[in-house]
Amino acid sequence: MRLYRSIQALLTTCATVAASASLLVVGGGTAHAATPLPQHVFAPYFEAWTGADPATLAAQSGAKHLTMAFLQTAAKGSCTPYWNGDTGMPVSSTVFGSEITTIRADGGDVIPSFGGYTADNTGTELADSCTDVNAIAAAFEKVITTYEISRIDLDIEDNSLTNTAGIDRRNKAIKLVQDWAAANGRSIQFSYTLPTTTGGLAASGLAVLKNAVQNNARIDVVNQMTFDYYDNAAHTMGEDTKTATTGLYNQLAKLYPAKSPAQLWGSIGIIEMLGIDDFGPAETFTLADATNVYNWATEKGINTLSFWALQRDNGGCPGTAGSDSCSGINQNTWDFSRIFAPFTRGGQSTNDFSVALAPANGAVNPGGSATATVNTAVTAGSAQTVNLAVTGAPAGVTASLSASSVTAGTAAGLTITTTAAAAPGSYPLTVTGTAPSGSRTATYTLTVNGSGGSGLVNGGLESGSLSPWTCQSGGAVVSTPVHAGSRSLQAAATAGQTGECGQSVTLAPDTRYTLSAWVQGSYAFLGVSGGATASSWTSSTGWTRLSVPFTTGASGTVTVYLHGWFGQGSVYGDDFTVS
Structure with a gap:
């Protein structure tokens, strides 16, 4: 099961146009707050290696929002992502910058996607390639500040699903970026794109999400690739999308028990492959399937509707499976895009918030005390009441909050006191904020020095x-x-x-x-x-x-x-x- 990949041998050099410095920020500069994506968004994949202009195709197809595929390192062991792993296409305002500006001017936006089948099989997926969690986080942050985007997608397939070290690094980096965004007043979402069975995610994909929960990494959307089932069975692809997505809903309900049904459906994405997928004719997604899926996804209120890929939305190669440039079925150009385009609707994503600590660590002698500020921020929608709690204090340490609840966007004080009997060591204290949209956490690392400050x-x-x-x-x-x-x-x-x-x-x-x-x-x-x-x-x-x-x-x-x-x-x- 895989999202059809960029093949390195087919890479062509993409024309680069200088972007307006007033709209895009590279390596610092004045930040411009990214506009959150619509609550329900159609964002088909754009094959970034083809040399096509994404703004032109977006305008022609009516697909205002695009998922840009893919970002990966140029070689295994590197911590620097490039578009398609091509060192001639760095993360820079001169690469896709002006095109993204045009897309935004037309009312749309882009979602950069890391990974993909090729990267996952060559060790060039960022977190598989790079063993430094801080460097992975820095790479994510560079993409955010360079293109001022509000969502990053992570396409994890094949070998990346079994690389447990890479999975853990990736989720730790997500948490670092979310803490950075909260501290800097930014709104950023992360989505995972994962293969599926007709009954929901396989165990390997579910393990990626479980590790995210363990690392306190918030995953805003889970996209499932409702194709490439590889079970040699006959498929009605629209109906299989429904059973696969219902299975994912049930899995997420167990993983996130605090979420309401509307929040669960609103955290799901569906990705189809147009026409004949790369498994073959047994998995053919038709225009009738597209209408079926569109109506069902609208009824359920899912977050993201997508397909692979925009350049395939034409009938130029009837009978061909898995082509980069056509669907393999009889259709008019942009038929699928015109069915799915009305799915984009609604304002910002449902209400959400973040929690961050300043400072996030401190050291005291036994009998001493420390303070920090618990900052909350609105990351989507409107402000909610956030109930606060702090846990994890060891014997001899007391942690208290100046307020048990705040309105998102305001702060509370954290005071930590120790007794003379507090044992030397390093202790993580967890501050949890709970609101109708769910729970968010931040960690304060308390170091109790040796007796008298020595040792x-x-x-x-x-x-x-x-x-x-x-x-x-x-x-x-x-x-x-x-x-x-x-x-x-x-x-x-x-x-x-x-x-x-x-x-x-x-x-x-x-x-x-x-x-x-x-x-x-x-x-x-x-x-x-x-x-x-x-x-x-x-x-x-x-x-x-x-x-x-x-x-x-x-x-x-x-x-x-x-x-x-x-x-x-x-x-x-x-x-x-x-x-």
């Missing part, structure tokens, strides 16, 4: 959070291997970095200490820098305990670190102590 914190990594450790790209808290407990620290050494992870520790000045930890890996270095300099290393396939004596300087502050060596692979550390 190493989170030495066993059992909090599950890196804080207050900071790492070079790829550094993480992992569940295997571990020396004791259930977590350890990974320092990701590559050809270009040692992967160093470190934290600042305040100790008594001019005093002798010993840093100890259990380490594993090729060329694992344990040491201190800053106010003292000392280190030790080992190469071991099993856990080895290293001890590093050192004497603090006049400030008493040192940086404790773990790192590997260039090109030698990741190293691991656990149970760090300073005594």
Whole structure:
């Protein structure tokens, strides 16, 4: 099951036209608030590699909104997306910028789509290719600010459905972008495009959504590809769309029990493939099917109606399956577009809001306190009453809010107090906002310093959070291997970095200490820098305990670190102590 892919050999160079700087922002500059998409939107796919002008085709077809396919990296391992993975088509106002401006002037908009079948099979889907969650988020943010769009689509198929690390990175990046958008007054939606059976998503697609829930990543729309069933059965494609979509509705109802039926239907998208799909004549979507689906989707109130692809909406190749440029059935040009175009209606998407914290972390000594501001914002529709709660405070820590409810768009105070008995460590506190449209969360990471503000914190990594450790790209808290407990620290050494992870520790000045930890890996270095300099290393396939004596300087502050060596692979550390 797959959305018909861009084939790299067919790429042609797209003409580039400078966009108006007053409408598009590249790499910063004055932001222009993106207009949310209509509550119900028809947005067929535009094959971006063909050299066609999307604004011209949108005007000719009557499809005011387009899903632009696809963004992917040029090579596996890269964190930089390009249109179709073509380095000559970067994310820039000079590539599709003026065309998007024209589409907006005509009352439409675009939805950039990452991934697609080719990317998912070559390791060039962004989150499969890039192992740095922050870099993935930055790439999403660049697309948002360059084209000032209000929705990003993520087309996840085939190998990307089984890449659990990529799935987790992608959803973590979505959460980072949503927090960034909330803090900067932006409205951004994310949709997933996933293959389906005639009864709903397969387990692999459902797992993508479950991981999003685990990562507190809000998925606004789930698009299902109601074609390429690959079951060698006879199909009436319009009726199969209904059963597949009803199955998805039932799955989403279990995954998001707080949503109403209208909200659930309003978070679903349908993607058809016009005419004869790339499986063959057994899966042929006809004009009669299109009318059937249009009427049913309108009745149910689904969010997005789409098809693959705008350039195929013509009858130029009767009998041909899966062509890039025609449907394979007898039809007039733009017949399908004219059936689906009236689906676009309604104002902004249903009411929604965001929750963000400023600051999102803080460190206190036992007995101390910290404060933060809980900011809420209207991201769609109108303001709602948002009920607030905070959870996750450990023993010896109390977290309270200045208000139990606010109107979306206003703020509340968060106060955190600790007792002298609060155990050193790093603790995530979750602030949850609940409104009729659903629940949104934000996390405050509290670090309780060692007694009197001295000592190493989170030495066993059992909090599950890196804080207050900071790492070079790829550094993480992992569940295997571990020396004791259930977590350890990974320092990701590559050809270009040692992967160093470190934290600042305040100790008594001019005093002798010993840093100890259990380490594993090729060329694992344990040491201190800053106010003292000392280190030790080992190469071991099993856990080895290293001890590093050192004497603090006049400030008493040192940086404790773990790192590997260039090109030698990741190293691991656990149970760090300073005594």
